[in-house]
Amino acid sequence: MAQAAIELIGINKSFGAVRANRDINLEVTRGTIHGIVGENGAGKSTLMSILYGFYQADSGEIRVAGKPVSINTPNDAIALGIGMVHQHFMLVDNFTVLENVILGAETDALLKSSIAKARSELERLEREYGLEVDPDAIIEELPVGLQQRVEILKALYRGAEILILDEPTGVLTPAEADHLFRILKQLKEQGKTVVLITHKLREIMAVTDTVSVMRQGTMVATRVTRETTVGELAELMVGRRVLLRVEKGQSETGAIKLSVKNLTVKDSRGVTMVDDVSFDVRGGEIVGIAGVAGNGQSELLEAISGIRHAVSGEVMLEGKPIELTGKADPGELRDRGLAHVPEDRHHVGLVLAFEENENSILGYHDDERYLKGPFLNVDAIMADAKDKIEKYDIRPANPRLKTANFSGGNQQKIVLAREMEQDPGVLIVGQPTRGVDVGAIEFIHKRLIAMRDQGKAVLVVSVELDEIRSLSDRILVMFAGRIVGERGPEATEGELGLLMAGVEHQEAAE
Amino acid sequence: MSTPYAKLPAWADYGLIPLINLSVAFIVAGFVVMLVGENPFRAAVILVEGAFGKGTGIAFTLFYATTFIFTGLSVAVAAHCSLFNIGTEGQAYIGGLGIALVCLSFDSVLPWWLIFPMAIVAAAAFGALWGFIPAYLQAKRGSHIVITTIMFNFIAASVMVYLLVGPLKPVGSQAPQTRNFLAGAELPKLNWMIELFGAKIRSAPLNICFLLALAMAFLVWLLIWRTKLGYEMRTYGHSPKAARYAGISETRIILTAMMISGALAGMMALNPVMGDQHNVAIDFVSGAGYVGIAVALMGRLHPVGIVLAAILFGMLYQGGAELAFEMPAISRDMIVIIQGLVILFAGALEHMFRPYIQALFASVSPKSVGMQAVKGKGA
Numbered sequence: 001m002a003q004a005a006i007e008l009i010g011i012n013k014s015f016g017a018v019r020a021n022r023d024i025n026l027e028v029t030r031g032t033i034h035g036i037v038g039e040n041g042a043g044k045s046t047l048m049s050i051l052y053g054f055y056q057a058d059s060g061e062i063r064v065a066g067k068p069v070s071i072n073t074p075n076d077a078i079a080l081g082i083g084m085v086h087q088h089f090m091l092v093d094n095f096t097v098l099e100n101v102i103l104g105a106e107t108d109a110l111l112k113s114s115i116a117k118a119r120s121e122l123e124r125l126e127r128e129y130g131l132e133v134d135p136d137a138i139i140e141e142l143p144v145g146l147q148q149r150v151e152i153l154k155a156l157y158r159g160a161e162i163l164i165l166d167e168p169t170g171v172l173t174p175a176e177a178d179h180l181f182r183i184l185k186q187l188k189e190q191g192k193t194v195v196l197i198t199h200k201l202r203e204i205m206a207v208t209d210t211v212s213v214m215r216q217g218t219m220v221a222t223r224v225t226r227e228t229t230v231g232e233l234a235e236l237m238v239g240r241r242v243l244l245r246v247e248k249g250q251s252e253t254g255a256i257k258l259s260v261k262n263l264t265v266k267d268s269r270g271v272t273m274v275d276d277v278s279f280d281v282r283g284g285e286i287v288g289i290a291g292v293a294g295n296g297q298s299e300l301l302e303a304i305s306g307i308r309h310a311v312s313g314e315v316m317l318e319g320k321p322i323e324l325t326g327k328a329d330p331g332e333l334r335d336r337g338l339a340h341v342p343e344d345r346h347h348v349g350l351v352l353a354f355e356e357n358e359n360s361i362l363g364y365h366d367d368e369r370y371l372k373g374p375f376l377n378v379d380a381i382m383a384d385a386k387d388k389i390e391k392y393d394i395r396p397a398n399p400r401l402k403t404a405n406f407s408g409g410n411q412q413k414i415v416l417a418r419e420m421e422q423d424p425g426v427l428i429v430g431q432p433t434r435g436v437d438v439g440a441i442e443f444i445h446k447r448l449i450a451m452r453d454q455g456k457a458v459l460v461v462s463v464e465l466d467e468i469r470s471l472s473d474r475i476l477v478m479f480a481g482r483i484v485g486e487r488g489p490e491a492t493e494g495e496l497g498l499l500m501a502g503v504e505h506q507e508a509a510e
Numbered sequence: 511m512s513t514p515y516a517k518l519p520a521w522a523d524y525g526l527i528p529l530i531n532l533s534v535a536f537i538v539a540g541f542v543v544m545l546v547g548e549n550p551f552r553a554a555v556i557l558v559e560g561a562f563g564k565g566t567g568i569a570f571t572l573f574y575a576t577t578f579i580f581t582g583l584s585v586a587v588a589a590h591c592s593l594f595n596i597g598t599e600g601q602a603y604i605g606g607l608g609i610a611l612v613c614l615s616f617d618s619v620l621p622w623w624l625i626f627p628m629a630i631v632a633a634a635a636f637g638a639l640w641g642f643i644p645a646y647l648q649a650k651r652g653s654h655i656v657i658t659t660i661m662f663n664f665i666a667a668s669v670m671v672y673l674l675v676g677p678l679k680p681v682g683s684q685a686p687q688t689r690n691f692l693a694g695a696e697l698p699k700l701n702w703m704i705e706l707f708g709a710k711i712r713s714a715p716l717n718i719c720f721l722l723a724l725a726m727a728f729l730v731w732l733l734i735w736r737t738k739l740g741y742e743m744r745t746y747g748h749s750p751k752a753a754r755y756a757g758i759s760e761t762r763i764i765l766t767a768m769m770i771s772g773a774l775a776g777m778m779a780l781n782p783v784m785g786d787q788h789n790v791a792i793d794f795v796s797g798a799g800y801v802g803i804a805v806a807l808m809g810r811l812h813p814v815g816i817v818l819a820a821i822l823f824g825m826l827y828q829g830g831a832e833l834a835f836e837m838p839a840i841s842r843d844m845i846v847i848i849q850g851l852v853i854l855f856a857g858a859l860e861h862m863f864r865p866y867i868q869a870l871f872a873s874v875s876p877k878s879v880g881m882q883a884v885k886g887k888g889a
Binding site: 347348 | 739741742745748755758759
């Protein structure tokens with residue numbers, strides 16, 4: 001009988017009146033990969049934070065290797081052999097790999113013996129687990145995938161027997177993710193225990209032995225992975241059956257509404273982020289741009305929507321050119337029927353400190369409907385906000401509530417409602433469902449397709465391949481600032497993945 | 511997932527916590543008074559009686575409060591646009607110059623009710639100009655507004671010293687100030703208002719600027735929360751990226767906010783210059799601009815809070831002066847220490863007691879905290 005590495009018994013945790021964890025029981029078997037899935041806000045991160053000592057449970061018991069323990073700080077957790085790889089890396093960017101690994105585990109003032117010891121230990125770990133990283137490389141010069149390896153090495157260096165990974169693949173290319181999974185399997189073979197928190201069901205199926213599903217603070221089920229299906233897990237997560245692929249009819253494409261020609265954009269450091277990109281979007285079609293984050297998609301969207309100045313090129317909106325260099329005004333573009341759902345809703349698309357109704361006019365606050373002379377027409381704004389809340393099922397249905405208090409999915413609905421209800425001719429959307437739970441994803445996808453069916457031109461940028469594939473009528477793949485390929489929606493994930501990794505592109509260049 | 515924080519009911523947030531902070535400030539101040547060998551309870555009685563005990567005291571308290579309302583509002587308007595205007599001091603000083611020019615030109619020919627509006631416009635325009643230059647440098651050149659506004663306080667001081675010992679000084683006078691204004695540039699007192707309540711007043715400088723300050727507080731509220739401009743300022747203040755996205759011009763909003771802020775600062779000069787001294791003297795602002803920062807922070811950038819905080823500081827000024835007079839061991843500097851403690855506890859350490867109070871509320875009545883977050887767990 002396999003021994004339990006971790007047992008959580010009757011864990012409860014409340015924040016004020018919010019019960020983030022309710023009577024959670026979880027048993028993770030030693031030497032396995034155990035997945036934890038759930039929607040945003042289901043309580044996964046809270047549970048793992050309790051295990052890692054960031055929070056203390058209100059009641060309940062934690063056992064490590066069969067013994068009851070109390071974990072009050074992350075140091076307690078590390079002492080018990082629990083290591084955590086955070087979603088946002090906790091690395092010092094301008095330190096070397098080695099320096100990061102020993103940070104907090106230094107033993108002498110001049111670091112001489114610490115570094116020597118760490119170097120040999122690091123080499124052993126790298127060999128044993130296939131975690132090759134140059135110990136003298138500077139962190140900020142490493143790609144994200146390697147930075148993550150450093151995080152794993154950090155945990156192992158501190159003697160972690162149990163490794164918790166929080167949404168580890170969010171920042172990785174498909175190839176990097178595959179490599180991560182190989183590392184995790186290797187760790188498992190060496191007897192380590194891995195807890196993988198994710199909302200990507202595909203990853204759960206690919207790599208875990210056992211999977212636990214959380215919903216609204218409770219643990220609803222634990223399954224042996226090979227005896228379950230993606231459909232069952234998704235259903236357990238949301239408590240009902242969801243459409244993983246949106247149903248959509250054939251599109252009827254019309255005239256070109258958005259035309260991009262030879263667009264080149266540089267970032268603030270002068271690095272070319274978008275390199276001579278050309279494409280068209282017609283009315284009645286959704287064009288999806290796939291790519292690993294950081295390959296110019298963000299800058300492309302920003303340039304088209306007038307937020308970022310372009311170096312050269314031409315963008316035509318409904319046949320008329322957009323001012324690209326110097327004096328681009330996002331407000332003017334809105335008036336011309338270009339709606340934009342930005343990638344970063346927390347800092348760009350919304351003002352989180354505002355009430356919901358104030359956000360529902362952001363960017364359209366110049367509109368006469370919302371004004372009485374220089375004054376805001378509070379009654380009209382409220383009525384308008386209530387109307388959108390109802391149409392888009394934004395919960396809680398309170399236009400006076402501070403926007404930060406809405407869940408990610410509802411925040412995104414606030415942005416979408418605002419942009420779509422203006423009846424724009426062209427809609428550009430960055431990361432339509434990032435940080436959004438499954439139930440809301442379905443809703444958002446249906447809305448986007450409805451826009452398409454009304455004859456609007458829709459341009460979607462997403463790092464979620466599944467999303468791009470299920471939404472798009474045409475898929476453009478971006479790599480290193482260029483469009484490296486166009487495919488239909490029937491393209492396989494592997495084919496797109498290769499394009500996203502620049503493989504075909506590099507071969508063609510050689 | 512987002513971490514839900516316990517929320518307090520509004521009365522605790524805006525009433526209880528400031529009260530606790532203030533009490534702690536006074537308790538610590540009491541210890542300081544004990545250290546110099548005086549009875550803190552008697553000191554407290556003198557302070558409060560000095561500020562509110564007699565009609566004259568109340569009038570002085572409100573006179574000081576008037577000044578602080580203007581400077582507090584000035585700081586708050588800029589702060590809503592995430593601009594830390596430390597230049598209120600200099601903007602008020604230069605505002606005084608505008609008033610001097612109007613009053614010296616017209617006080618012999620026009621009545622006060624014609625000069626007053628002109629002086630308001632001049633004070634606001636000069637203050638706005640002094641806010642405009644740092645704002646322009648921030649918007650166009652990226653020079654940090656905190657640095658430039660501090661520098662502009664010094665430039666304002668130098669300019670005023672030059673003018674007040676030179677061109678603006680009457681020939682033959684030894685004092686670095688303008689000539690005294692004639693009756694046409696003297697504002698009506700508001701002593702009758704306090705006498706309505708039966709209190710007696712000897713001479714006190716409270717004047718109609720107090721009403722102007724209250725009107726400005728209302729207009730600032732209207733501006734920030736009810737106009738398109740205020741909406742744009744708050745958007746930029748919370749998130750410059752969201753403002754860019756929404757098509758709000760960064761240059762325009764920075765310039766506008768700082769000019770309004772400077773105008774309010776400039777109007778502060780009306781109170782001492784036209785309401786009290788009837789001349790423009792060197793250093794007549796005497797730190798009111800910096801007090802405005804404390805007032806704005808303590809008032810949580812809300813006009814109602816600013817008016818209340820301004821009255822509190824008015825009380826400290828007036829009661830403090832009485833205290834220094836009654837208790838020789840307590841010097842003028844001691845009063846500054848007490849004011850400093852109030853700023854420390856009510857401003858800088860504002861959130862020190864909050865977690866404990868939240869925990870207390872959560873344990874006594876869970877329903878009063880965090881209910882919104884529960885509802886927020888929808889979709």
